[in-house]
Amino acid sequence: MTSFHAAIVHPDRSTTYCGEVDEAHVATARAIAVLDHTPRFVREHRNRPGSLFVLRDDGDLDVYEPVGVEAAPHTPHTPTGTGTGTGTGTGEAVLPATAELLSGASGTVWIPGAIRIGDGSIGGAMDTPGNPPRVTLHTTESPAGGRYLESLSSYLIEVSSEPQLVYCPVTDRVAQLGPLDESARALRNDGQRRTNREGKVNIQIEVLAYAKDPWTTGWDPAQKPGWGSVLAAARSWGVPDEFPAGPPAPYPGPDKPRSRSVWQNSGGYFGHCDVPGNDHGDPGALDTSKVLGGAGGGGAPPAAGDAFPGADRFGPGAVNEYVTRLGRMLVSRGGGRFYRVGPGPEWGAADGRATEAFQHAQGWTGSDADGIPGPTTWELLVTGRGNDIPDAADTGTPRISVAHLVAAAEADIPAPDGHTTHADEVRVVEDALVAEGLLDARYADGSYGTRTRDAYAAWQRSAAGGSYTGRAADGIPGLSSLQRLAARHGFTATP
CATH class of the missing domain: 3.40.80.10 (Peptidoglycan recognition protein-like)
Structure with a gap:
């Protein structure tokens, strides 16, 4: 059975070598990457048969290369860039x-x-x-x-x-x-x-x-x-x-x-x-x-018209070009964090969350901020007017502490069912795990019990990068895996 070197190439081009894995691990990585809800994309090596790359929307690149191929992908690489500006993420x-x-x-x-x-x-x-x-x-x-x-x-x-x-x-x-x-x-x-x-x-x-x-x-x-x-x-x-x-x-x-x-x-x-x-x-x-920077008209299909197309074009079940245009306008106004992949014609939860965030940015509440665009929302987007969606750190979104979650797991798991510690923070994480399809909604009760632990372990093994195995996928949150979950579900992870 073929063994593979496994490594993670980070955005700053530094490399974490994860050791050797077997064919079953690589087959699992392939299977996870093709699931609709996982933000991953598989590419084969162009020149080395059997070598595999998994592109991830968090910027990391997973590398699998058969043992015995001339160069294993685990030699650390130090970038030579000397930029002094402000990057858009760690290592940039x-x-x-x-x-x-x-x-x-x-x-x-x-x-x-x-x-x-x-x-x-x-x-x-x-x-x-x-x-x-x-x-x-x-x-x-x-x-x-x-x-x-x-x-x-x-x-x-x-x-x-x-x-x-x-x-x-x-x-x-x-x-x-x-x-x-x-x-x-x-x-x-x-x-x-x-x-x-x-x-x-x-x-x-x-x-x-x-x-x-x-x-x-x-x-x-x-x-x-x-x-x-x-x-x-x-x-x-x-x-x-x-x-x-x-x-x-x-x-x-x-x-x-x-x-x-x-x-x-x-x-x-x-x-x-x-x-x-x-x-x-x-x-x-x-x-x-x-x-070339002009207004368009060079032969490609035109963008949807600026007139509001009607509320029936949006919401669950909608599939059309107006959904795509809505998503792209929302991304340009600060809503990119809500999308795991680029906006498309099929309405998804990301479209609703980004629309709601834009509506809240205008100071709207209640039915005026229901996540479905109306004529005023559409007009503000197509004209570029109104307030942009603020960064997550500025929105008052929930701040979830890793230390509090660890304390909750240590206290709630051995305690009788229903015991809670930092219940409000635990519930935010449980709701995110429910949205990922990893936890039954009836167990999202604010108690970090065994089912929450097992659901979080599944997150660590799959959508959190797939590089967490063994003791590293124990269901107890670390800052890295929690930050990835936070980026997908609109809360802020803190130490």
């Missing part, structure tokens, strides 16, 4: 707005505000610097939102297929893996011609999206300063605001001609589907006007 380095950003008078090398992931060494000098500058657009064929930006970037580094940039259209966050004046590694060669090194620059961007569902649909560049910074960087190198090979083709569909003459001699924006020597069909039928 935001690039400083200093002289480092420019290379002479040529153009932007490191984008201000982008999150540096990795050590910045991904390619080398361009082969044809006298040829026109260009941008090449890819899609990751993965979910967006959460912190998939970090886990997907780590995956691309692990498989040596890095672009310079990774962009999340849901959160508008930009990760930078390498300098813009050097090559990336996300394209195949065209015979002896190294397509990654074509042009004055070839800024490759992996967008967290699926080619079959173009990421520009319902996406407003006017509300996306992160994408604006990408456009500004491309323009600083003289990349023209045009698609010389025409708009990317719909996916799936027939391949477009991949003209060597256009690719080598024209500057502007290309899809992966336009590059000679490659066979991928991404990024799909993008609205090219929106990509």
